[in-house]
Amino acid sequence: MTDAVLAAGVPVLGSDDAAWWRQAVVYQVYPRSFADSNGDGLGDIRGVTDKADYLAGLGVDAVWLSPFYPSALADGGYDVDDYRNVDPRLGTLDDFDDMVAALHERGIKVIVDIVPNHSSDRHEMFRAALAAGKGSPERDRYIFRDGLGENGERPPADWASIFGGPAWEPVGDGQWYFHHFATEQPDFNWDNPDVHAEFLHTLRFWSDRGVDGFRIDVAHGLSKDLPAVLPSQAELDAMDTTDGRHPLWDRDAVHEIYREWRRVFDEYDPPRIAVAEAWVATPERRAKYATPDGLGQAFNFDLLEADFDAAQFRHIVTDNLAQSAATGSSSTWVLSNHDVVRHATRYGLPPRRGSLAKQGSAWILAGAPADQIDLARGSRQALAASLFLLGLPGSAYLYQGEELGLHEVGDIKAEDRQDPAFFRGADPERDGLGRDGCRVPLPWTGTGSSFGFGAAGAHIPQPDWFAGYAVDVEDADPASSLNTYRRALALRHELQTGESLEWRETGRDDVLRFVRPNGWQVVTNFGTEPFALAEGEAPVLGELVDGAVPAETTVWLRG
Known part of the structure; x- marks a missing residue:
């Protein structure tokens, strides 16, 4: 991109290199399920390095790594113990540096996940908060409240966690802490300057190690405004989420945090990039996260939520291109990620008509379809939707395994599941089965231990039908999904132009x-x-x- 103004009237931000993110194809790696280099059943950082040639051959511009930090895995790594280290089960900081170097040598940028809404309950700041007691500066870094009742034996409010169960957890001294997600994920208090300092340090730490950008988890949840008397869950549910004043979600004040982060990003040459995960009520609200003085880009999940329907696709594309032109950002397009049922399986189900809720539980038989799921149709529509998406202006985000045409794995035994949403039964999109079905380790070979994932099996067992989707099997078939993706990405690099x-x-x-x-x-x-x-x-x-x-x-x- 060299013109001063692109076709949609959006100015190019800086040099060609600085603007790489505007048209990039970004491949999401869920490290624990990508490739296992040491045969312990868990994917690791060296596994990503070992597959650098595969990623280069696929033709992606960047790799986004889901969390690889030390974690008890209460939420697949999104419960972070230490934001500036690598989980020892996944490797070391030296391994991380080697991976960055290997990807950079192949022209692939690196994006890492930052989880700023909450930490793990094992994070040193939270352990200090528990040890320091009521009213301490340490507790002010999180959201603590006195319980109700004579001795604080009842929670401050009847709020429900997104993962099911109560959102307030007692700590034994009459106080309770707030957690939007799992009990092991206490929410930070972003009114506290120590929290700001912690994340500014973290952003510089990874930027100094050569990271090119950041994906911001739950970007719309950081700022909170909790009154002395907390509203009930019913009152929360009835509140407007479009005016920027909801006490918990998508508050206008959150953008002050991201303006502070932008100043850090701009300390580097080229500037570090960021993309917001912001599940908000309207495209106009989402656009606020994508401004040049903020994060610069925000995930557009509209196609992910749509049926395979021409009218829906055309409306979504037209609307989002207009929003991107208005903010000076570029659109992001995504059909699958680590939090949703793979789109090949979604399309094999009856139309959802804009709702993520599934119609019945027949999809759990993804390896042996019941009457309500058509795997062949789902695969056909998924490839058609992916090629439509890759032809659009803006950046495309792919989820590991979608290039293989993988379906969701539904028939996982309860004892092999890991997602807290399964154990709490709070995931209606999957009929309470959680997100493990899209996180099953990838098949690299049609035979052998764990289909080539690693020498000692996989941390989530793979179904037998994965053999037909293995990389080496598809590599040998010119008409396979993998080779179609490769041709599409090569052509996209040649043809992609402008932002209209x-x-x-x-x-x-x-x-x-x-x-x-x-x-x-x-x-x-x-x-x-x-x-x-x-x-x-x-x-x-x-x-x-x-x-x-x-x-x-x-x-x-x-x-």
């Missing part, structure tokens, strides 16, 4: 066609009948049948 698109009418409500500024066109048939192209139109990606785009298929045309 123009819709072309197709004469059908179930077919979308758009053209990019250099003439590159993407045609997606969301319907069940073929869509004929004009005579002589030949795709550079995707296959026609008798001159037509098959049902539930995307093709790319060169300008």
Whole structure:
């Protein structure tokens, strides 16, 4: 990108290198389930280094690592004991440095997860808070309240944790601490300057080690305003979440924190980048996280929540491109991640019509489908949606294994599950089964121990049907999902230009066609009948049948 103004009227931020994030393909690695280098059943940092050539061959621009910090794994690593170290089960800081060097040598940037809403209950600051007692400066770093009742034996409010159960936990002296998520994840008090200092130190620590950017977990939850008399859960649920004044979520005050962080990011050349995980009520609220003086970019989960439907996709793309142009950011596009059912399986279920709630529990038989799930249709639609997404202006976020066309693993025994949402039964999207199904370790080989994940099995057992999705199996098949992704990413690097698109009418409500500024066109048939192209139109990606785009298929045309 060298023009002063891009097609959508969005100015380029700094040099070409500084603006890499605007059109990047970012690959999310869940380290514990990616590759196990030492055969202990758990993926590790050296495993990522060992697969650097695979990532380069796939064609991604950056790798985003989910938390790799010391952790008791009460929430898959999002309960952080130490923000400036590596979990010894995953490696060392030297291993981390080697991984960064290996990825950088291959032109791949590194993004790490930062978890600022809460720490682990084993973090040194929380241990100090418990030891110091009521009214101490140490306790002020977290959210402590006196309990109700004569001796504080009742919680300060009837609030429910997102993971189920109460959101207040007693500490034995009449006080209780607040945790949005698991009991082991106490929320920080971001009104305390020590908390600010802790994270400014952390951002500089990883930036100094060569990290190129940060994904901000629960970015909309940091700022809180809790009155002396706390509202009930019913009152909380009834409050407006669109005006920036909710006591717990998406408060306008949170952006003061990110302006402070931006000043740190800009100390580096090129500036470090950030992307917000902000599940907020409207695109306008999300845009506040993506401003140049804040985090710069925010996840757009709209396609992830949509059905495989042309009208929904067109509305979402049009709306988000307009929001990005207004903020000076670039759009982010995502269909799967470590928190949601893989999109190949979602699309095999009946339409959700905008709701993440599943219709029944038939999807748990992902390896042996019941009547309500169509795995072949889900796989077909997932690839079509992914190729549509990769043709859009902006950055694309891929989740490990989606390039293989992996489905969700639902039939995991209770004793093998790890997600606290399963144990508390608080995950209606998966009928209470939790998020382990999208976190099963990857299959690298069609045979052998744990399908090549590691020499001593996998920390979440893999189903037998993973053999057909293994990297070496797909590598040998020119028409596989993996090789289709590789071709798509290579072409995207060649064709990606500008930050706009123009819709072309197709004469059908179930077919979308758009053209990019250099003439590159993407045609997606969301319907069940073929869509004929004009005579002589030949795709550079995707296959026609008798001159037509098959049902539930995307093709790319060169300008």
